[in-house]
Amino acid sequence: MSGIAGLKRVGARSDVWVGLFFALLGGAVLFEASGFEGTAARMPVLCGILLLSLGTVLTLRTAFAGQQDVGSGGLLKTIVVGPLPAAILLLVWVYLMAQGFGFFVVGVPFVMGVVYLMGHRRLARSLLSSLAIVGVVFVVFYVVFNVPLPVSPLVASVFGSR
């Protein structure tokens, strides 16, 4: 029973998992690099060995160090309600931009979404501000810098197509 409790204590130390992750990554790099030709493999193999060794050392050192992580629960909650939804919004925005959806069509809901995440709940003000932010970025890049951002036919008819 005490063995299981000890393992749980070790598992609660985040650096154990961090080390393990990098050791596994090092192993994967070594596996992939083993197929490379001649000198092209030298640096990747070196990186793989280093990651594998450093990850293992970090895991073992943390496991036997006897330190306990504190306060990670609060951080996790903060990440789940802040950066994580923002990351999802970013992913959706980039995906839709890559699919050729217009900059305004995708940008305005994205900005509104992040503003909502930041705790701002007034919809009308949020919409107007989002339109202004996206508009300024659009003018800077599309009109001033001539960057061919994906635009809807309506916007293209006003500002011209790039």
Add this chain to the structure above:
Amino acid sequence: MEAMLSGLEVLLEPSVIAFLLIGVVSGLIIGSLPGLNENITFAIFIPFAFAMEPMHALSFMVGVYCAASTGGAIPAVMVKVPGTASALITAVDGHAMARSGAAGRALAIANYSSVFGGFASALVLVFFAPPLSSLALNFGYVENFALCMLGLASVVGLVSSGVIKGLISITIGLLVATIGFSPQTGYPRFTFEMAELYGGVPFVPLLIGLFGVSATLDLIEGIVRDRRAGTASMKLPRIHGSTMLSASDARRLLPTWLRSSAVGNLVGVLPGAGMIMAIYIAYDQAYRHFMKKLAGRPGEAEWGKGAPEGIAAPEAANNAVVASSMVPLLSLGIPGNSVSALFIGVFVIHGMAPGPLLFIQHPDIAWGVILAFLVANIVMLPIVVTLTRTLARIVYSVPTEYLVPAILLLCLTGSYSDGNSAFNMVVTLAAGFSGYALGKVGIPHAPLILALILGPRLESTLGNSLRASGGDLFIFIDPVNHPISLALLSVAALFILMPLLRVLLGRIRARSEGTHSLESRDSAG
């Protein structure tokens, strides 16, 4: 001398000076917004460099870099929230002085100290970068390999989160640098048959992600944490009095400025040391000076409660790091800190590489950049004195809930504009998420960036050196033919061993103290 004059000629073109001024004002504004550090400021502005002439872009970025560090002091003094990480300590004495009704004096001390430190640092850049680059021009493959190793070792030795995590960070950087065609055989590595990766991971989008997106996610985390904790916003203190420094304050602070600037410059030229280390050393020095010479005088504020030296030391030190961090970049091609690493992005955008060859291939640009640091610090004083009151109001009125999506939008649109590729946005996101995750598990970013930059050079110099020696590794420590390489690698080994030696010495000291206390207890008993 001729090269210097050609640099001056390029710099003094009205359009270049105009971009420098715009850079200074933009840097001051963005740097003074709470939570936005020099890295985010730089990541926001890098995309603008695509559309500019090389010297316009570089002078603009010089202005941004110099001013962002200065602007960070304004929110630190006014609302005790540092605009940049480098203004962390300024908030203690600066805000205390502002609360005591002397906000004008506190801002004046911060601004003048920043400009003094920045100017001293620019002088170091002027006098040290060109001769160092001439020396570096004589380096062969072996010495260049040793130099790269020294750069990487110094950053590991100086990171606060431990040697292992520093080494992991370096290895990740080196690994990412191997993606794409091998520089020696042309064999594609880790490309997973994606054509976009054959040329390697696009550098500028990667930097924007690591610095811009990752830091913005940190910002979101901070805002959400504050909201959950219900942190109340502070009332903005009124700025009483002039924001010009009095002659008596200038006389009093001169020794602190000189000491702190010296510390900042010394730390700045070390790759990876960063501003924070310089600030803490300078602050500690100023504290000792204050306690020895000034503490306890009638009418003198206590340390930490509005002591002028407590504002002057960190501000002079952090700005002294700015230009001096460009010394290793411009002379050796090794960035002194993360922002100077971002400068590489600006050079890359315009098809140049900082390093000794820059002084041969583009002497006007190399000298133009060096002199731009000098000019930026000269023009910054009147600008910052004039704008301080306005900036202090802006700091308090900008809603962060709109600032965050605007930064994200700028970062991603900026990375898209590098070749108009959606793939770049994917790279930016991947780098941003990875950078954020690495930060959460305590893996520092600075070694990763340095390794990413030095990786290709390290690989090619290693390959060429080994080819020349027939695979004999002794070539790197050959005291007869390559004494410089031996010296550089010895210093690199010292840097790696330094943290271990520190721990060892600490244990020995603790053990000997324990023995002493036991002996004294025995003798007392």
